[in-house]
Amino acid sequence: MILKIENQARDYAWGSPNLIADYFGIAATGSPMAEVWFGTHPGSPAVVAADGRSLAEVIGADGLPFLLKILAAGQPLSIQAHPNAAQARAGFERENAAQISLDSAVRNYKDAQHKPELLVSLTPFEALCGFRPAEQLEAIFGIMAASADAETAALGQRYLSLLPGGIQQIFADALGQTGDFGAVVGALAAAPLESADRQLVATLAALHPRDPGVLVALMMNRVSLRPGQGLFVAAGVLHAYLSGLGIEIMSSSDNVLRGGLTPKHVDVAELSAVVDFEPGEPKLVDATELAHGLVRFETPVEDFVLYRADLGGSSILADLNLPSDCVLLCTGGEVTVSTSLGEFESLRMGEAAYLSADARLFTLAGSGTVFIASSLL
Numbered sequence: 001m002i003l004k005i006e007n008q009a010r011d012y013a014w015g016s017p018n019l020i021a022d023y024f025g026i027a028a029t030g031s032p033m034a035e036v037w038f039g040t041h042p043g044s045p046a047v048v049a050a051d052g053r054s055l056a057e058v059i060g061a062d063g064l065p066f067l068l069k070i071l072a073a074g075q076p077l078s079i080q081a082h083p084n085a086a087q088a089r090a091g092f093e094r095e096n097a098a099q100i101s102l103d104s105a106v107r108n109y110k111d112a113q114h115k116p117e118l119l120v121s122l123t124p125f126e127a128l129c130g131f132r133p134a135e136q137l138e139a140i141f142g143i144m145a146a147s148a149d150a151e152t153a154a155l156g157q158r159y160l161s162l163l164p165g166g167i168q169q170i171f172a173d174a175l176g177q178t179g180d181f182g183a184v185v186g187a188l189a190a191a192p193l194e195s196a197d198r199q200l201v202a203t204l205a206a207l208h209p210r211d212p213g214v215l216v217a218l219m220m221n222r223v224s225l226r227p228g229q230g231l232f233v234a235a236g237v238l239h240a241y242l243s244g245l246g247i248e249i250m251s252s253s254d255n256v257l258r259g260g261l262t263p264k265h266v267d268v269a270e271l272s273a274v275v276d277f278e279p280g281e282p283k284l285v286d287a288t289e290l291a292h293g294l295v296r297f298e299t300p301v302e303d304f305v306l307y308r309a310d311l312g313g314s315s316i317l318a319d320l321n322l323p324s325d326c327v328l329l330c331t332g333g334e335v336t337v338s339t340s341l342g343e344f345e346s347l348r349m350g351e352a353a354y355l356s357a358d359a360r361l362f363t364l365a366g367s368g369t370v371f372i373a374s375s376l377l
Contacts, residue, residue, distance in 0.1 A: 001343065001354075001355070001356040001358065001359075002337065002339060002343045002344065002345045002353055002354070002355055002356075003048050003049075003050070003055070003058065003345075003353060003354045004048070004049040004050065004345055004347070004351060004352070004353050005038060005046040005047065005048060005049060005055055005327070005352050005353060005354050006046065006047060006049045006351070006352065007036050007037050007038060007044060007045075007046045007047065008036070008044075009029060009033035009034065009035065009036050009070075010033075010034050010035045010036070010037070010044060011029070011031040011032050011033065011034060012032060012034035012035065013032060013034075013075070014032070014034060014073060014074060014075040014076065014077050015031075015032030015033050015034025015035070015072055015073070015074055016032060016033060016034075016072040016073065016074030016245075017029075017030070017031070017032055017033065017074065019033070019072035019073075019074060019123070019244075019245045020033045020036065020070060020072045020245065021033065023122060023123070023245055024070075024331075024349055024350035025349060025350070026350055032074060033072055034071070034072060034073075034074075035069050035070065035071050035072070035248075036069060036070040037067060037068075037069050038067075038068045038069065038327050038329060038352045038373075039055070039063070039064050039066065039067035039068055039069075039252055039327065040054075040055050040056035040059055040063030040064045040067075040252065041063075041067050041252045041253075041254065042056065043110075043254050045063075046352070046354075055354060058354075059325070059354075059356075063252065064252060064325060064327070064375070065251065065252055065303050065304070065375045065377050066249055066250065066251060066252055066303055066304035066327075066373055066374075066375050067249070067250055067251070067252045067253075068247070068248070068249050068327045068329060068352075068371070068373040069247070069248040069249070069250075070245075070246075070247060070248075070329070071119065071241070071245070071246050071247070071248045072244075072245045073125075073241045073242060073243050073244055073245075074243070075207060075243075076203070076204060076207065076217075076240055076241070076242045076243070076261055077240050077241045077242075077261070078213075078240065078256075078258045078259070078260065078261050078262035078264065079128070079213050079216055079217060079220075079238060079239075079240045079258065079259040079260045079261050079262075080238070080239065080240065080256050080257060080258050080259060081235075081236055081237060081238045081239070081257050081259065081271060081274050081275050081276075082114065082115035082116070082117070082233070082235055082236075082253070082255055082256065082257070082274075083109070083114060083115070083235060083236075083255055083257065083274050084114050084235035084236065084274075085113070085114040085235075087114075087235075087273075087274055088109060088111070088112050088113055088114050088115075088253070088255050089112045091108055091109035091255075091270070092109040092110075092111060092112040092255075093112070094109075095107060095108065095109050105264070105265050106265050106267075107265075108255070108257055108265075108267055108270050109255050110253075110254040110255055111253050111254060111255060113251055113252065113253035113255065114235050114251055114253065114255070114303075115235070115250055115251050115253040115254075115255050115256075116232070116233065116234055116235060116250065116251055116299070116301045116303065117232075117233050117248060117249065117250035117251075118230055118231070118232050118233070118248070118249050118250070118285065118297060118299050118304070118306060119225075119230065119231050119233075119241070119246045119247070119248045120228065120229070120230040120246055120247045120248075120285075120297060120306065120308070120371075121225040121226065121227050121228065121229055121230075121231075121244055121245070121246045122227060122244075122245045122246055122247060122331060123227060123244050123245045123246075124224070124225065124226060124227065124244055125224075125225040125231075125241070125243070125244030125245070125246050126222070126223070126224055126225075126241075126242040126243045126244055127222075127223040127225070127231060127239060127240065127241045127242055127282075128217055128220040128221065128222060128223065128238075128239060128240045128242065129220065129221050129223050129231060129233065129237060129238075129239040129282035129283075130220065130221050130237055130238060130239070130276075130279065130280050130281070130282055131167055131219055131220060131221070131238065131277065131278075131279040131280070132219060132220065132221055132279060133279045134163060134279065137159075137163060137167070137170075137219055138160065138163060140193070140197075140218055140219070141156045141157075141159040141160045141163065142156065142160065143156070143191050143192060143193060144156025144159070144187075144188070144191070145157045145160055147187045147191060148187075149183055149184070149186075149187040151183050151184055151187075152183065152184045152187035152188070155174075155184060158173070159173075159174075166277060167219070167277045167279070168272060168275075168277045170219075171216065171219070171259075171272065171275070171277065172268055172269075172272050174212050174215050174216055174219075175212055175213070175216065175259055175260060175266065175268045175271075176268050177212045180210050181210050181211060181212045181214075181215075182209050182210040184212070184215065185201075185205045185208075185209055185210060185211065185214045185215075186205070186209070188201050188205070188214060188215065188218065189201050189202055189205040193218075196222060197218060200217060200218065200222065200242075201214060201217075201218060203242075204217055204261060207261070208260075208261050211260055211261055212260060213259060213260015213261040213262070214260070214261070216238075216259060216260050217240065217260070217261065220238060220239075220240070221281070221282050223282045223284070225244070225246075225284075228287065228308075229284060229285070229286065230284065230285030230286070230287070230297045230306075231282060231283070231284060231285065232283045232284075232285050232299050232300075233283075234276075234283070234300075235274075235276075236274055236275055236276035237275075237276055238259065238275050238276075240261065247306075247329065247331070247371050249304045249306050249373050250303075250304065251301070251303040251304065252303075257270055257271040257274055258271070259271050259275075285297050285298060285299065287308060290307075291317070293309055293310045293311055293312075293317060294307060294308075294309050294310075294317055294320075295307065295308050302375065302376040302377050303375060303376075303377060304373060304374070304375055305322075305373075305374050305375065305376055306371060306372070306373055307371070307372040307373075307374075308369065308370070308371050308372070309335070309364050309369065309370050309372065310369050311333075311335060311364060311365065311366055311367055311368055311369070311370075312367055313366075313367040317363065317364040317365075320361065320362055320363070320364070320372075321360055321361050322357075322372070322374045323357070323374065323375070323376060324357050324374050324375045324376070324377065325354065325355065325356050325357050325374070325375070326354070326355040326357075326372055326373060326374045327352060327353070327354055327355075327372075327373045327374075328347060328352060328353045328355065328370050328371070328372050328373075329347075329351075329352045329370065329371045329373070330347035330348060330349055330350065330351050330352070330368055330369070330370045331349065331350075331368075331369050331370070331371060332349055332368045332369035333348075333349065333366065333367045333368020333369060334346060334347065334348050334349070334366050334367065334368050335347050335364055335365070335366040335367075335368045335369075335370045336364070336365050336366050337353060337355070337362055337363070337364055337370075338362060338363050338365075339355070339359035339361065339362045339363075340359050340360060340361040340362070341358070341359045343359070346366075347368075347370065349368070
């Protein structure tokens with residue numbers, strides 16, 4: 001079964017009014033266009049283009065184990081991390097037992113699923129991911145300790161003393177600061193930081209002038225993705241997307257624990273219990289070529305697998321055999337997908353389709369680029 005599917009852009013405040021519209025050549029909505037979901041997650045299930053039926057209803061049972069998205073960051077997203085499978089189950093059951101409504105503003109766990117994710121950039125993309133090495137943090141806290149602002153200097157000195165014991169206490173202390181953090185944010189914006197750090201702080205301070213998340217962001221690794229490059233975010237890895245347009249795939253979950261740069265609920269204790277505080281390099285993912293025009297983005301999870309097919313006018317990728325249901329998203333040109341059951345559908349730029357696993361084999365032809373999302377489960 002092949003079904004062309006579609007969805008409306010979600011208008012989160014951090015979205016861009018023009019990134020999705022300009023790239024895909026579609027009409028702008030006049031509001032921020034942040035994400036377009038192609039999956040069965042109840043937060044925004046895709047619908048069948050021909051008749052408006054929910055894809056979740058068409059598939060039935062448990063739906064798709066993955067969620068494919070277009071993501072456009074016009075402004076930085078909140079600093080956040082996602083739980084592992086055991087943490088998600090325990091947290092979901094705990095909040096259910098406490099009778100916290102699923103739509104409550106203080107709810108941390110919306111489902112019992114973990115949420116590893118992969119973002120592949122369509123345009124140059126900027127992000128924060130994981131913690132910097134201790135020597136870089138020592139330099140930042142040293143600059144704070146030398147600040148003319150007494151509050152900032154005191155924090156810098158305190159964090160220098162705590163740093164040998166690891167990042168966790170510093171992280172919790174920073175996010176646990178009460179009252180107006182504006183003086184510290186202002187001092188950071190005026191501090192003699194390196195150029196990239198100064199630019200980051202200036203951007204964040206303009207948007208969140210009293211938020212301790214500005215300091216937490218400064219503690220994180222800066223990541224610059226070139227188009228076609230991927231960033232894998234495992235459970236517990238603190239991250240924030242800053243700017244750019246990309247394709248994102250994740251386990252079908254909406255569990256997000258936030259840590260600043262947001263007016264939404266921040267649970268410092270629960271976030272600290274989830275975050276991996278070991279400094280490390282971000283996990284960049286380069287595509288592995290499987291055949292001419294076909295690449296796979298390697299990740300260490302079974303919930304999802306992502307391929308990209310680039311077809312020239314005479315190129316044909318024949319008889320692809322994937323283990324489960326798929327979602328295809330065309331990001332350039334026009335591609336026709338047909339199955340061994342004699343079904344076919346043409347996808348233009350920005351259009352998507354669901355393919356059930358019953359056909360097993362399918363063929364791509366045309367001139368364009370298409371992302372193929374599937375699962376190993």
